[in-house]
Amino acid sequence: MLTLFRWLLRLTIGLIVLLVLSAVLVWYFAVRSLPDYGATYRVEGITAPVEIVRSTENVPHIFGRTDPDVFFALGLAHAQDRLFQMTVLRRAAQGRLAEIHGPRALPVDDLARRLGLHRAAQASLEVQDAPTRAALQAYADGVNQWIGIVNAGAMGRGAPEFFLFPDVITFWQPADSLAILKLLAAASTDAATEEILRARLALAWPQDGMRILDRADVPDDLPDYATLFPGARLGTPDRRRDMQAAHDPLGFLRPGQALGGNAFGAEPQRTAAGASLLANDLHVGLTVPSLFYLARLELASGGVIGATVPGMPLVLSGRNPSLSWALTPLDLDVADIAIEEVQPGNPDRYRGPQGWTAFQTRTEVIRVLDAPSQTITLRDTQNGPVVPGLDPGLRDVVPIGHVPALRWTGLSRQDGTMSALMGLMRAQDSAQATRALRGVVAPALDVTLADAEAVTRLSAGAAPQRAPDHPTAGALPAPGWLPQTAWTGATALAGEAQRPEAGLALATEDASDGLRRDRLSYLLGDREVHSRDSFIAAQLDIVSPAARALLPLVGANLWFTGDPAAPGTPERQRQDALTLLAEWDGAMNEHLPEPLIYTAWMDALQDRLVRDELGPMADDLLHLQPRFIDAVFRNRGGASAWCDIVQSAATEDCATIARQSLDRAILDLSARYGSDVASWRWGDAHQAKHRHPGLGALPALGWIMNITQSISGEEFTVARSGMTGSGPQPFQAATGAGFRSVIDLADPDSSVFITSTGQSGHPLSRHYDDLAGLWRRGEYVGMSLDPDLARAAATGITTLTPVD
Template sequence: MLTLFRWLLRLTIALIVLLLLGAILIWYFSVRSLPDYDATYRMNGLTAPVEIVRSTENVPHIFGQSDADMFFALGVAHAQDRLFQMTLLRRAAQGRLSEIQGVGAFAADDLARRLELYRHARQSLEAQNKDTRAALRAYAAGVNEWIAEVNENALGRGAPEFFLFPDQISYWQPADSLAILKLLAATSSDAVAQEVLRARLSLVSPQYGPDILDAGTGMTPRPVYASLFPGARFVTPEKLARPGGPAQLTSFLRPGQGLGANSIAAAPSRTAAGGALLANDILAPMTAPSLFYLARLQLSSGGVIGATIPGIPAVLSGRNPHLAWGIAPAPVDDADIAIEEVQPGNPDRYRGRNGWTDFQSRNEVIRILDAPPRAITLRKTENGPAVPGLDPGLRDVTPMGHVPVLKWTGLSDSDSTLSALIRLMRAPDTDSAKAALGDVVAPAMIVTLADSDGIRQIQAGMVPRRASDHPTAGRMPAPGWLNSTRWADPESIETGDLPDETAGILISSEERSPALLRRGRLTRLIQDREVHSRDSFIATQLDVISPAARALLPLVGANLWFSGEPAAPGTVERQRQEALALLAEWDGEMSEHLPEPLIYVAWMQRLQDRLIRDDLGPIADDITILHPSFIDAVFRNRDGAARWCDIVQSAPKEDCTTIARQSLDLAILDLTEKFGPNVTSWRWGDLHQVVHTHPGIGSLSGLGWIVNLTQSVSGGDFTVAQGGLMGGKSTPYRAVTGAGYRGVYDLADPDSSVFITSTGQSGHPLSRHYDDLAELWRRGEYIGMSLDPELARAAALGVTRLLPRSE
């Protein structure tokens, strides 16, 4: 027995030693991949020495003698800090995530292959102007030189994540940057998701279902979806509920949750300092690291600084010495689903313009980690690629014997959008900027501009032109064989000034709700002051007042405020009275420290679900966001919308006041189970949290708590400082989108301009710059934005020197 004990003790000690040695080795190799920001490297591809001066916040300020060297050094800086992110985005665009993430990424790869994002990117390389092609080559050379440096000096494979994935880091190609921009465009629109959901609602409730999305929009009456396909068979309504959102091309960017933005600008006549002001915040899924990376380049046209996306050699939002710009998605419907009829008995042909036509088909193989490869067949028609997996609901709205295809402005082989963005960086004034934006194809965007002379907004990008007799006006899928459903001029690129509706003030807001509530709040904040300053623009950007709450609460609670005698303590009636008393005095501020936002959101979620579930059944699970205009129409009984308040399965006829009270009681019961009976002790931030999730390893057991960042945040769906509530059924209060980047540019004192991203500059979880900006971002603070070289050098944490290898 003593001998056995000794051997067990020895084995235990040996196991502990092995674990310690393993931990030490993991730590050593992980630390090896942390870049040395105060080093000198000799690299091929440079024409002269370059310096990368890292500010205190690790923002690279790049100084050199030629533009090509600037883009080369930007490639080095991106690769030093975000190499894993870059390769993940590239794989997503190529449809090769499954090779490192396994079968769970197959749907994303299948979709990317069907959209042919990478093929369109390669073809579009020749559409770029000479300067852009040179920038792409220089940028790729910089990325590749850093990859070579990592390999030659065993620098931990460049990022610790590469130790967990069987990923051979292939060298960067100029087309890779264009492919990531294509990916950006593909995820920036929710047009298809809205089309499909509207059609599903029409199938379940033909007369009234789409009202949920269209109430208050003033849109013309739509046809009943099933009537577009007379004689065709659909799945039965009971099978229409298919939980789950669109396929995720990558966790950095998700269809329907891609980029949005708010932009505001004030002319010099409307500012205290006499110079134009511009503020821009870009909304994106919350990830760690952030999608955005701050950088400054000293180009021959002058310095430029702002937000980049690793993998793309352009500043998307920022300023140069003379011009500031901010971007936002244009409110255009840039995609349609066409339903093609497959020839009976011959699945290789479909109904075309001139009769039965062969599909354009080819086969591809997707390799999958730890699983056999899968072959897929890519098919195209005159209208576009077949995309059965683009949205889960497509299966419900596609008649039997038909196939859905995508018409999208981004399916272009001559997309010169990157050329436009690089020309914009060099533009000295708004006229030059407008000329540059003429090259934008997809995504269509509104660019807000400011220079010494004033401000202007330009809408740029390809805009579909639908026929006046289009049966659905692009709001639902439509038969692809009809001439009326074809785009009249799909090659139309529109670049033009938007009107200045408020003298000296311009506003652009990403807004998925038809109520346009966020834009209305922005307009009010801007119009409330005759003269603005940088600080007033910051306050506007951080505003967390919910216009939806201000509009809905007086309406929904009209017959509930202070009604009835005081109830006994501890009863649901007493809690309801306490909750209503709090809401009656509340100004709509969605502060994380208050109970009122939590009560309001829980109430409205329960109310909307109770209004629609009896009519829609399980499809109600897919209505994941609040539709204030629908609730407004119901409680005002606009066009008889109060009919939604009656529960069809019950014998009594319920009115809207009854439904409002029952919904509030259900919300209170839910919150009581979570936080106890004391209504005043509840806090919005206890449930409204943002989880900055690492797209590569954030979901892996034991690693998520290291690489993911969790913060309670203020704001909500409709506040200017957005904290989107799209967490799904299991986490309905989670903020999954937000301002990944905020910038405020003051042209009266350009070096007082400020910016911030949602996490930090480094993508390395062991770097102190992985999350050093996250708390500043949560508190609504910023860091400085200066083009003064001396200020950049004054507090530099390191200077990286790049020398031509020949020297």
């Protein structure tokens, strides 16, 4: 027995030592990939020494003799801090995520291959102007130089994630940067996915289904969808949406995600300091690291500072010494679904305007980690690529014997958007910026420009031109063989920049719904004179215009009715909840119970209004439709009929449905958070989970790599935080402001910026999440174009010297 005990003790000690040694070894190799920001490197590809001066927040300030040298250093700095993120973005654009993530990435890869994002990027490289091609090449050289330094110095493969993925880091190419821009363009519009949802609603309830998506810019006289395909048979509608897709960190830039943003400015006559103000926040999926990376470049045209995206040599939003600019996606229908009829008995041909036409086909192989490779056949029509995987509900609206094709401005192979945005970055005034932006194709952008004397706005991008007799005006999928459904062209939008009325300019991507825009307009118009602090307050505003509009309407017949109920009863809970809501100002504050009660109530109400007509498809309405609920409770056009439950014998009115929905919401919340209504907190349900795109879905590593924090706001607040709308945590924040800036042109060096996580993508770096707490609390960091200030506050200076 004693011998057995000794051997067990020895084995236990050995296992402990082995675990400790393994942990030390993992830590050692992971730490080796942390870059030394004070090092000097001899590199090929630059003409003179370059300095990368790092601030306290790890923001690189790059000083070089020539612009290509500066872009080279930006590529190297991006690769130092975000190499894994860059490779994920490149793989997403190329359709090669399954090589490292396995079968779960196949749908994303399949769609990227069918769209041909990388092929379109390669074709567009030739149409960029000479300075842009030089910048793209220099940037790629800088990325590749860092990869070479990592390999030569055995520096942990550049990021610890590469030890967990079977990734071979291929050298960066100029077209890779263009492909990432194409990926952002695809994620910036939900025009096609809205078409599909609208058609599904029309099929589910032909009389009124489309009224749920009550958008002001959609014609009221759309045809019955089924009549567009006389004689064709549609499949049985089914809920096919993957409810986990919204939680998959690989889908954060999936086409149709609809990136968003706010931009607003004030001219000198409306500011306290007598010079223009400009604010911008860009809404993206919450990932770690953030999509954005702060940087300052010293170019021949002057210093440029603001938000970059790793993988591109471009300051998307920021300022130079004489001009500042803010971008938001333009609310423009830039995509259509064309339904193509396949020739019976010949799957290689489809019906075109001139008769049966052969598909353009090719095959590609998608390599899949730990699974057989998949060979896919890609087909193109005159209207665009065939995209059966664009949306899970697409199969419901495609008749049997037909396939869907996508028309989208971003498929252009003559896309000079990168050159246009590079020109914007170098522009010295709004006139130069306007001329540069005429080359934008996709994404379509609403651009706000500000100099010390004025603020201007313009739209940029390619706008599809549809025939006047188009049967659906682009609001529904349409037969691809009809000549009137083909685009007659695409018009460049960039005209002359317009001065705003009353000295105030604002842009949001929800122009058709308008609630957030109306709230922002009120905040700007409520003050005669603005300052940097008032712009910050507006940018961080968490009052829900939807709550203020809907609660008095929905609860009109419920407030303070009946005698007080006994404590602890469901009736008393309802009374307590209504009392709280009656005194609430609509602020979606994470520390309050009212936002949680309101959100759960409206969620239950919308579901109760539509489920009896739509059935399981109601699960696909992931977001609140305030205009629809407003129409129902105001009985616009007889919309109150939605309140009656068709399957029940009784005739329910809207007050009854409102009360029943509130009771349902309170019951669900009590099961989660206890019976004391006043103790509930919005932040317990509304948490921002910044997910790592590679490891975020893994149970153990995800807990380490992801950043989770409760936040205020919701979908319709100016400080937007869109929710998942599905799964066990439907109120979890899935999107938010990945970047915020407020630029004060009276004192440009007092301008402030922030991203949602940190500058580094390395989990062992102190800059992995050091900005996340500031972002949550609504704080910012300063960034100056003064080189002396940058050097005085430097925490490290990387010096690049050319090889003799």
